[in-house]
Amino acid sequence: MTGTVAVAVPRKGRPLEAALERLAAVGGSDGAALADDVSSTLRYEKAVTKGRQSPDDRVYDRLADYSEPHGDGAEYTLVRDDREAHPRRVVFDSARVTVDGTEVLLVGREEPFRALRTHEFALGFDSADLVLEEVVGLRPEGLSELGDVNARIDPRDTDVRVATGLGDTVRHTLMARPETLPPGADLDRSFVADYEGRLCISPRYERLVEAVLGTDALDGVEFVYPEPGVEEEAAIADTGLGVYLTVTGGTAREHGLVLGTDLFPSETVLLENEAESTAATDDLEALLGRGVETAIRAD
Template identity: 70%
Template sequence: MTETVCVAVPRKGRPLEAVLDRFAASADAAQVADDITSTLRHEKSITKGTTHPDHDVYDRLADYSDLSDPFAPEYTLLRDDREGMPRRVVFDSVTIEVDGTPVHLVGREEPFRALRTHEFALGFDSADLVLEEVVQLREDGVGSLADINARIDPMDTDVRVVSGLGDTVYHTLMAKPEVLPPGADLDREFVAEYDGPLCISPRYERLVEAVLGTRPLENISFAYPEESVEEESAIADVGLGVYLTMTGSTARDYGLVLGEHLFPSETVLMENVAETTAAVEHVAQAITGPELETELVV
């Protein structure tokens, strides 16, 4: 019997949708991927209060999970961190076939950490978490996914990044125009010469240190947005900052200039090399494919 490969995946949100899109393209799983995405988007709208269901969350959960079908998706309940901490239906698991190998996608709150503790050989999570937790801080910064593995201490973890999924938003430099000297570019070189506050989200402090490098930050102090204040608004008050952008429209609304895309915030496939088997490698290759531009060499 062919070995089933278990893969840790996020329980909800954009990263899970990126994973499902990849499996839909790599296996005959387009319908189940679409069903999961549609279900979770519906549940998100209920949690946000924009949709008002006829049935309570337990009835909906029973409707979604068909335990009589081994290939049907399963869901579970999670306490959402919104006001009142409502129960939210999130993804639990599903089994699909990838190039002849059964693959069990298992929802985890922190897939990256599940790989670090050797619960899984393969998993998907944000590249941000790798920078926040295991990438070594050096004088020079990290500029791309391809730089990550060289910055991981093999004594610290057996996890390596295999590829990105392309669901990219960027950690981007932003500034008020008056902060920039005439003709200056808003890039890493500007930050290296800058002396003053840099506004960032508190959770991204170590990530920003890894991306920019410790040397350019020697004369910089971090400033943080107050609770309930939009990051772009806080950056406009400080003058210079780093935040995630997709279109940059909100930043422009606050009069900010968009500068260099410092690092892609992207869902990545990761592998625990100590747990790798022939079946795991087979699935990893089937998921990525030789034509994938963001594929990395482990």
């Protein structure tokens, strides 16, 4: 068995589940058991935080029951949730799993991408969105594929690169009220390039949308944002045109919106800090990317 390889993973949410599913796919029965245990625990705790479950035990008692500090199972910790009243929420902390003879230490981080940027880890999983929001350069032309991301990262800015996408794809999608579109027009990038007016987006996605659509297409466009407490699809319907995440598009259609071009995948990605890579991390990266269609690794 080789030495332990530490891998940064999110503490909760879809990117953590996608990372666990990838480890389950390559890590055999141990990886699958870990993925099932962590996913089911965090889904239950999410339901508790949202008020859909009412446990009898206090949160500290549940935390003690979940964690196995002297065993081989996952450990958990508490963070303050950003919901009203800021409840404590149980989230993932760490776990060990053997993958093809390599002991992998999964370490929970609020933002794994930033932990890689500060050279704490050689490998980690995070959302592709964060890469676009933080380090992808803005250019006149837009960005449409995950495979194009590394070419937009300034090597003077960070040593982190995208190795592969995991395929858990939600899409950043154009949406509009039907009357916003001229007769026969398609809701696509060319429409935005000719459009002048307001475009509704979530505030956190401003730089991402600029990178995806390109600065030329946004000439004459004014970004506007949902009011607090207003869901994004409703705000886009009020504005007339916007960009937001879709899975099936059902919520957008409920607000009378037409779905246009899928602009970019909001996908969990495996990241590598090239300056921290070793033979062991390179081998693990190759294993984690095995069989994934969106393998990207830069030369």
